[in-house]
Amino acid sequence: MSSSLKIQQQQNLVLKTDLRMTLQMRQSIEMLLKNQFELREMILEEVSENPFLEVEDWGDDIQEEPVTQHGEESEAADTKSSDVTVPLQINDNSADMSSILADFDWEQIRETSSNNFGETNLKKSNDIPNDFNFENTVPAEESFAQSLDFQISVSSYPESMKDVLIYMAYNLDARGFLADSDEDIAIQIATDVETVAEAREILKNFEPLGCGCRNFPEYLRFIFIEHGSVDIPEKFEKSVHRLFSDETMLDLLVKKNFDALCGSLGITQQELTELLLFFRSGVASPYPTFGYEQERTEYVRADLMVFMREGEPVIYIDDKMLPTVILKTELFEDNMKNVKNRSEKHFIREKYKNAEWIIKSVSDRNRTLYQVAASIFSHQKAFLEHGDKFLKPLTLKDVSDDIGRHIATVSRLTNGKYAQTPHGIFELKYFFVKQVNDNLTTNKRLEQKIVEIIEGESRENPYSDDDIAHILSKEGIEVARRTVAKYRSKMNIPLARERKRNYQFEVGGQTCAK
Incomplete structure (x- = not known):
């Protein structure tokens, strides 16, 4: 039995066990992922839906001011917020591979397919019922990384494997590819290369299919050969397997050297034409995350400020825009006294417990964010004093060990969170730096x-x-x-x-x- 088939069978059990995660588990993950703007919205939404929460202080108004990011000299060290357009970077060295499907109207497939990924003709993976709509479980505004995170979190894989998978999910490029070598990933999270290789194969089998492939050729091999999700007509089977198993043949296809390709495959020009039409018929997406927006508008506001004082980093969590919320305990007690129906009492008690949990979780989130930042900048003091050229090697495992939390927690908290430093605003994960030789060169x-x-x-x-x-x-x-x-x-x-x-x-x- 192939390793890919074994993984698919494991995934069948994983996703069928509990595809719909509990509300509280989802909220826990969302709270770690959200920046200040998103967390404010989440809190206010909870207040509007929970009668036992009350806003005591609405927090500062959202200011829209220009800000300098990623190491450029900051013209205003105390800048509080910004409204900027942040294009999602696509670092795909094999982007020209898309010429394979150059003439195909992917927009048409997107409009007519049964989901966002152009998979009209794909077999359902993981034994999910045909009438199950994954998008009913995952809100449309979620990023594909969040979608993967939620699936990983409810899976039955060991926590150590989940740490690797979640790290990978938040390091995919905009197309869902992960070009980092297994060796580099293993160093960053302090695990062995074999575990990373296994995690990559597991990640490919979550939705959307193929996330974690290194590049377009590997994605094509996975979709058409390894996963078995595409119904390949018998007359094309031999050619498809040969084409996607041989880099040389793929290169001929990319260069549109059709004469040489026909010779290598042992087929006629007419047969090759029919094969290309099959590829262009909507049997698979052009890349794993097809259907997600490639550019979005983000508010970038520093979640924290850090500066040096007497030779030590000082961390300040900027939570001024977050509303202060209090529990309405008296209202809860009155309701419990007056309500006699058992099911109503249970409903009231659950609402109150959730209100308590929201307040505690916001506090825990900010405390953990502080701990993560304190660990990062205790390692990166030289950066705070002298700038970008003085960054030192640092891994997620280093920070995870410092604060005693899972690598997955560190991955979530450093994704999309920004720090105002003496040298500009940086995303926290910017400070995880690889060592490339024995001389501590990063x-x-x-x-x-x-x-x-x-x-x-x-x-x-x-x-x-x-x-x-x-x-x-x-x-x-x-x-x-x-x-x-x-x-x-x-x-x-x-x-x-x-x-x-x-x-x-x-x-x-x-x-x-x-």
Whole structure:
């Protein structure tokens, strides 16, 4: 039995056990994920629905002020909020693979399919009943990462595996791909590579299918071969399996070298045409998260402020905009005295318990956020004092161990939460930095140096990856050529020969762009 089939069978039991998580479990996760704006809305919604909650103080009004983010010099250190458009970055080095389906109108499939992912003809996975609509369980405004988080949380996998899965869910790119190597992920959360590899296979089987694939070719192999979710006509089976099992053939398809592809597959031009029409018929989504918006408007307001005082970081949780809510205990006691019906008493008691839980959970959320931030900046003091170039290696496991909480909790709290620092506003997960060699060089520092070197290169003879590695070595940064290639590619900087060609067509002497 294949590993993919075993995982699917496990998922059958996992999702059938409790697909609809309890309200309180969902609220617990949502509370960790929400920023200040979202948490305010959540609290006010609870107040409107629960008679035992009362707003004592409505908190500060939402201010919309400009703010500088991600390391740019902040012009107003005490800036409180902003209204900015944040495009979701798509770092997909195989984006040109979509030319496979270039002529297909995906919008048409989106409008006519039974769900948001163009899966009209996909078999239902995980033995979910045909009439079950997953979107009834997951609110439409949730991100795909939240959707995955909720599914992972109700699963029966061990907590250690859930930690890995949730970390992965919040590190997917906008298309649902996870390009990070299993080795890098293992280092970040202090586990073994085998566990990460297993987690990646598990993640692919949650909805939407294929999340966690490294790239488009791997996604196609998973959808068409490994998962078995696509009904492939018998006449195409052999060609499909050969095509998606061979990188060389996929490359021929991307380059539209149809003559060579026909020869490799042993089929005629007519048969290839029919095969391409099959791919374009809506049998699968073009990428895992197809159907989710790729750009959205976000309010970015610092959830906390941090600065140095007498050589130590000082953390201030900015909760001024959150309403202060109190329990209406007397109303509860009066209701319990006056109501005689047992079911009504139970309803009242549950409402009151939920009101207590909301107040306690907001307090716990802010306390844990403080603990996470305190741990992060105790490791990153040099950044607070001197800036971006002085970030030190730091993993989620380091912070998890510091505060005694699950890695999943740290993942959720650092996702979408921002800190106002002396050097600008940064998302908290920005401070988790990889070590790339034995000299404590970080991935962010290496990326900065690669960009600096390329920006200063000759336009006639751009530096190769070997050249860059040699220059870095002279500056005391020992890394292999393949490491340079990895981070250059991650930043979407072309190869030397491609940069040379780009320079020849540049107008106005602009420097190379990432």
